[in-house]
Amino acid sequence: MKVRKLQQRRGWAFSIAVAIVKPALLATTRHDWIDGEKIPASGGFILVLNHVSHIxxxxxxxxxxxxxxxxxxxxxxxxxxNKALAYFLGAAGQIPVERLSRNAIGAYDAAVRAVQQGECVVVYPEGTITRDPGQWPMTGKSGAARIALATGCPVIPVGQWGAQDLLAPYAKKPDLFPRKLVTMKVGDPVDLSDLLGLPPSHDVTQRATDRIMAAITALVEDVRGEKAPAERFNMRKAGLPETGNPYKKAKKSKKERP
Incomplete structure (x- = not known):
């Protein structure tokens, strides 16, 4: 695995985070970074990946x-x-987003500015941990596509697998031993060039979103050595809430039944 030295100034918040988080990850995980050199060494871009665990x-x-x-x-x-955590996250350059809210537009604007200033902005297009029964990528939301279409920046897809073994979806306690293998495969930039010159529309954004999710899914297939379902899981069609723990709510609703 080839690694690059950090050229950016970390700042105090990232320095503290690296000192705490990296040793903890090295103690609890083994990692396999595949094609990591495809992550741009400089310039603004969006990194998009599937979501399998809170970790x-x-x-x-x-x-x-x-x-x-x-x-x-x-x-x-x-x-x-939490004021202290908010101060820390803000110092680390993280961008708050109010999901399913009109205020999410502020996060979109902040993400566009960050990309234009040469930053790496990480987006989970699914918007939440996958609810697909096989933990495959679900249908995507439009945020990553909208940022990409607004900026023309590279969209770098990543397929990952293994973090869910360390902390299962919505589990309260991690499974620390033995160390878990986390694999991440980085793909080529998603080609959106033919969409960049088109007038903004729901159709254009959806086409870009579909391409992004297709690229992520193909990488997850490579990492898992399996074939994903022909149709991606859709939370709305399945009648699941888009935020929170759907399993906890399902149990509660059973108790409330007469």
């Missing part, structure tokens, strides 16, 4: 950092309710 933002940050970049996340606004 995978840390493992994603690990691969980005190992290849010389600092990740800027679109982080759910609930993390910013």
């Amino acid at each position: 995978d933002p840390l493992t994603a940050a690990h691969v980005v950092y190992d290849h010389g970049r600092l990740p800027r996340y679109l982080a759910k606004s609930g993390l910013f309710k």
